[in-house]
Amino acid sequence: MKFSLDEYAISSDPSKEPMWVNSDTKRKLFQNVCKAFEKIKGTIESENELTIKERRIIARRVAIDSGVDPSLLSIRRQPEINNLIIEKNLELDELWNIISATKYTYGKKLTKAELHKKNIIQATEIERLTNLRLAEALTRSIESQIIDSHKNLIAQIDNLKAEKAELQDRNSRLTIQLRQMMSSLNNIRN
Template identity: 55%
Template sequence: MKFSLGQYSNTTEAPEEPSWVTSETKRNLYLHVCKAFDRIKASMEAGENLSIKDRRIVARNIAKDSGVHDSLLNKRRQPELSELIVQKNAELEELWTSISATKYNPRIKRTKEVIQNEFRSQTAEIERLTNLRLSEALTAAIGNQMVDSHRSLVSTIEHLKTENAELQLRNSELSKQLRQMMKAVNAIKSS
């Protein structure tokens, strides 16, 4: 038997889990999504001719592989996982497009279904980028609002400190006057 490096494979490191993976079920689903992504990506890079269904991650298949009911993987119950599947499918679609662009296709027209899928993926990407920009703008606006309110609070505090010092000085002067008057009243009573 000859020795070759091709007989041995490097073990792939487990993907770093995002912060929303808080339970064993979510961890299991997340790992199955990553495995499906890696499997489909490897098939694409190997040059296999995959149908549209075979080159996408399907939530129902992930649920079946994980041993959970597929109703658990809807957007309402698992929004982070649904978003992850959308992102991974977008990456797979981009990879498929780039691999397809390098292949020679003699005047094959794109089908309506392919065009619709491209449109859906680009619409999802535009929506994701729009939401990202909106969140950045809102964060900046909130930051500016907080700086302005902080400045006004600082000036109010300085004004109140000055007023407090003046009132304390006035209070001490009135206390002195009161003591003097009490001494005078006591002196009148004793004489």
């Protein structure tokens, strides 16, 4: 009897949709995530050098391929799709690590041109990741400032409303007092 891993491997059917796929938009997004996964998986298995961006599923690309606005793929709006993308990216990272570990290098040293090219690619990737982190930090900073100014404006509005109510009450009391004085003045004249 021959031993085969195929007998023991559990293959997942990519066309089977989960329970949370209950609309056409989610169906398109789900199918495009699966297509992107299969495409990137094939690229990882066939090519040697890929950047992180090339070996990951990017939500913006999935949204554009699905014909929906990229803002629809926020974690708040589509948590299932975001979790699926994270899960598939973890699988792709694991596949990349496995394939990278199994590649045999022949002990050949890289030429100066190859080292320079590799250095440029890595420097570009580092710069891109640095820019992403700076953008995230800047966004968080701006959001916190906006929240603080929003809280200050709410407090100021509340103070102004209280002051307005107090002035309206004072105005009504003065109006009543003026009417009483006018009526007493009219009584004195008569």
